[in-house]
Amino acid sequence: MTADEAGTALPVQGACYVYGVVPEPTDRAPAMDLPAVGNSQTQATFVRHRGIAAVISAVPTDRPLGTPEDLHAHARVLDSLAAATTAVVPFRFGTVLPDVRTVVEELLEEGRDDFAEILKRLHGQAQFTLRARYVQDAVLREVLGENPAIARLREEVAAKDEDASYYERVELGRAITDAIAGKRETDTAEIQRRLAPFAVATAHAEPAVAEGVVNASFLVPQDKWAAFEKAAEELAVQWHGRIQLRLLGPLAPYDFVDEAASEIEEGR
CATH class of the missing domain: 3.30.70 (Alpha-Beta Plaits)
Structure with a gap:
């Protein structure tokens, strides 16, 4: 997903919980069939941009994060990605951005070269x-x-x-x-x-x-x-x-x- 696409095809409405960054997937399925942080009824999905992708899910803003269920959900998504993808850059627990456009423009675009290099170094490990x-x-x-x-x-x-x-x-x-x-x-x-x-x-x-x-x-x-x-x-x-x-x-x-x-x- 590019910055322009983020405005018309939002995979997540509102605030986004960010698990990490992976190489851009080739399919459009959700990242994991696992409960997401803050909301067990939603799943993690991808926001693609120029060869990389952020793994995100919708997150509630009416309560603080940090329950044991939240911590476990964060780890389960990341560890499942580690077993299923060629590389993953895990983010610390509690990373929340205001919307998908911010994920694309301020995370993926600004950090693209560094993320791509880290993913290259971690490839297959x-x-x-x-x-x-x-x-x-x-x-x-x-x-x-x-x-x-x-x-x-x-x-x-x-x-x-x-x-x-x-x-x-x-x-x-x-x-x-x-x-x-x-x-x-x-x-x-x-x-x-x-x-x-x-x-x-x-x-x-x-x-x-x-x-x-x-x-x-x-x-x-x-x-x-x-x-x-x-x-x-x-x-x-x-x-x-x-x-x-x-x-x-x-x-x-x-x-x-x-x-x-x-x-x-x-x-x-």
Whole structure:
């Protein structure tokens, strides 16, 4: 859809929720048969412009966005696009523009060259995210078995009154935390060694919980998806009962769009 067409063939009336940008589709069907953000009765659709397209849906303006259903709808549309299209530039949750003409003229037209270059860099790739966390009892047994001094301190603390053993308990907690930190570093490196060869880029984030190992994201070409998933499954079998692994994907490349955009900016 061009700017002129936007005035006569509106796929969405009024305010538009914008999920992201994709290469221009060849058909005119809705993007996804999934509930849209803010309105489960509508679907996402495309606004085309010069080889690219924004993925949008009608959005209500009489209430704020941000319910769990809204967040899930946003992710479902983007991740479905990642699995079904050659590339997608995901937008942050809550991107709303006043109308289709604004989407065309101020988003697609002004940003066309950058979007086209980012889509080219992400072509045929999707994000897989691995969330790893320790089974608490199992990792504690490992720490005690591998560190006799920590095991002895734990026995001494257990034999004393809680008030009398305050400083020993603080020391014990610090020692266990340090030992687990060492394991976390080793296990994160093993995840990287086993899975990174299938990816063109990786990103790691610190886990949000104490028993977390790592949240690792991998940008994987489509022809390596199966091999990547197999390698992750083998790691899960090896660590069964010790580390819980959860693999998400294919996803939109949330963790890699900024990097691609930065590379484009640096190349100018």
